[in-house]
Amino acid sequence: MIGSLFYNIKQAFVQIFRNRGMSAASIFSILAMLLILGLVFIIIVNVNLFSEIVKQDYDQVEVFIKDGATQAEIDECIETLKAKPGVTNVTFRSQEDALAIMKERWGESGYLLDSLGENPLPASIMIEVDSLDNASSVASAAGKFEIIEDVQYYKETVDKLTKITHFLQIACMIIMAFLVVVSVVVVSNTIKLTVMARSDEIHIMRYVGANNWFIRGPFMVEGIVIGLIASAIASGAICLIYKKLVETIGDQVFAIVSSPLISVQYMTVNLTIIFVALGCSIGAWGSIVSMRKYLKA
Amino acid sequence: MITFDHVTKLYRPGVGLDDVCVKIDKGEFVFLVGPSGAGKSTFVKLLLKDLTPDSGNIQVGDYHVNKLSNRMVPKYRRKIGTVFQDFKLLPKKTAYENVAFAMEVLHKPSRQIRKQVPQILSLVGISDKADKYPHELAGGEQQRVAIARAIVNNPQVLIADEPTGNLDPATAWGIMDLLDQINLRGTTVIMVTHAKEIVNKMDRRIIAIDKGRVIHDSKEYYAGPMGGDEE
Numbered sequence: 001m002i003g004s005l006f007y008n009i010k011q012a013f014v015q016i017f018r019n020r021g022m023s024a025a026s027i028f029s030i031l032a033m034l035l036i037l038g039l040v041f042i043i044i045v046n047v048n049l050f051s052e053i054v055k056q057d058y059d060q061v062e063v064f065i066k067d068g069a070t071q072a073e074i075d076e077c078i079e080t081l082k083a084k085p086g087v088t089n090v091t092f093r094s095q096e097d098a099l100a101i102m103k104e105r106w107g108e109s110g111y112l113l114d115s116l117g118e119n120p121l122p123a124s125i126m127i128e129v130d131s132l133d134n135a136s137s138v139a140s141a142a143g144k145f146e147i148i149e150d151v152q153y154y155k156e157t158v159d160k161l162t163k164i165t166h167f168l169q170i171a172c173m174i175i176m177a178f179l180v181v182v183s184v185v186v187v188s189n190t191i192k193l194t195v196m197a198r199s200d201e202i203h204i205m206r207y208v209g210a211n212n213w214f215i216r217g218p219f220m221v222e223g224i225v226i227g228l229i230a231s232a233i234a235s236g237a238i239c240l241i242y243k244k245l246v247e248t249i250g251d252q253v254f255a256i257v258s259s260p261l262i263s264v265q266y267m268t269v270n271l272t273i274i275f276v277a278l279g280c281s282i283g284a285w286g287s288i289v290s291m292r293k294y295l296k297a
Numbered sequence: 298m299i300t301f302d303h304v305t306k307l308y309r310p311g312v313g314l315d316d317v318c319v320k321i322d323k324g325e326f327v328f329l330v331g332p333s334g335a336g337k338s339t340f341v342k343l344l345l346k347d348l349t350p351d352s353g354n355i356q357v358g359d360y361h362v363n364k365l366s367n368r369m370v371p372k373y374r375r376k377i378g379t380v381f382q383d384f385k386l387l388p389k390k391t392a393y394e395n396v397a398f399a400m401e402v403l404h405k406p407s408r409q410i411r412k413q414v415p416q417i418l419s420l421v422g423i424s425d426k427a428d429k430y431p432h433e434l435a436g437g438e439q440q441r442v443a444i445a446r447a448i449v450n451n452p453q454v455l456i457a458d459e460p461t462g463n464l465d466p467a468t469a470w471g472i473m474d475l476l477d478q479i480n481l482r483g484t485t486v487i488m489v490t491h492a493k494e495i496v497n498k499m500d501r502r503i504i505a506i507d508k509g510r511v512i513h514d515s516k517e518y519y520a521g522p523m524g525g526d527e528e
Contacts, residue, residue: 019389214371
């Protein structure tokens with residue numbers, strides 16, 4: 001058993017080399033498909049991350065407190081809000097806190113705020129909710145307090161964003177499914193050609209008395225090895241491209257949508273796993289399917 | 298050894314085999330002759346279980362050939378060596394590998410393969426060409442490789458389907474000597490051929506088929522139609 005495995009692997013490499021024209025054709029068609037899939041995958045994963053981060057950022061309601069509210073009034077308000085369903089955390093943000101946060105956001109330009117004589121920012125209460133759906137009821141409850149000046153939350157914005165990302169995800173899924181189908185057809189046709197070119201070989205094997213699995217074995221291992229080679233090249237290429245992408249525009253993306261791109265390492269690991277699995281199974285499956293017609297007894 | 302018992306396999310009336318009864322004993326050397334389309338290939342294909350008869354029984358050794366399940370066919374074929382007019386060597390394998398392949402199929406240990414393949418190659422007289430690919434060999438040499446492959450597993454029967462059809466007469470006689478030698482070692486040989494000269498010089502049993510029926514079966518000189526280029 002082990003012996004025949006080694007036999008198959010050895011034969012696969014020998015045959016791939018001797019049929020290098022056809023092997024190259026198969027490798028290229030699998031490679032092309034994986035590359036396109038990889039690009040779509042990069043888009044889809046980043047859109048996902050972006051929408052997750054946006055949702056996290058905005059799963060809170062901020063209520064601003066009128067100047068001159070007493071600590072007792074504020075405490076009462078906080079207690080009431082804490083009891084509301086769906087509220088996970090309530091924190092008080094004093095005027096000084098608000099200024100510190102703003103300074104941090106402004107980064108290097110933060111010193112500009114030092115020149116303000118009086119702190120113009122209002123104190124506020126941050127209410128974190130477990131889901132944005134609960135935000136409206138919390139907001140209206142908070143609005144009833146005398147001391148509350150204004151209520152701010154981002155349900156509509158987030159809803160819109162979610163809709164857009166959702167649409168993008170579905171579009172990408174459809175494109176991906178379409179691509180997989182197309183590439184499976186292309187790849188299995190290429191493999192069919194390689195098998196057809198060797199149909200004599202299969203006939204001969206049958207006359208010598210090889211059973212079907214003995215004949216399939218080397219072809220299947222060949223398919224897997226071809227898939228492996230293609231996925232290795234594809235992983236390398238896509239990861240280099242992605243690394244370059246993150247290096248050149250990653251910061252700009254962050255500045256615009258305040259969401260980082262997925263890390264290169266995460267992308268590399270996952271894409272490699274997907275590529276290897278997909279490449280090998282298409283290679284093996286393609287060989288078996290296209291041999292079927294020659295192995296009917 | 299080989300029995301065709303009222304075997305019929307007709308594609309349409311007059312084409313194929315029609316109620317053929319033939320008995321071939323162990324160790325015999327038999328020529329199968331007849332014009333093109335007479336049913337010779339059908340005979341060979343039935344023997345190899347490439348085809349299943351419409352009716353009748355085929356028995357080879359212990360095998361009821363027409364009743365073999367698909368799973369058993371490979372096992373059965375290992376008992377039979379086959380040689381073809383177009384040699385049917387694996388083009389991407391060397392002479393040595395082509396012969397070794399027939400043993401690898403049977404999962405023979407590699408030590409035995411390394412020992413036996415050179416022996417067989419020297420028996421068929423092409424030891425010095427072991428590392429050549431088929432396209433680097435002359436027709437007669439390719440056929441010798443094919444014969445080596447066919448006999449390396451010691452089959453009880455060797456079927457040669459026009460083994461000299463693509464060869465010039467001198468080379469053809471070399472192949473005939475080789476087949477004769479193999480027959481002397483006890484292997485039953487069935488040779489399909491058009492070559493009148495060879496058939497009538499060899500003085501062996503001749504089975505002639507025409508329009509699906511056996512019309513001649515003896516060692517006598519056969520002057521009837523054989524097909525091929527001579528006509």
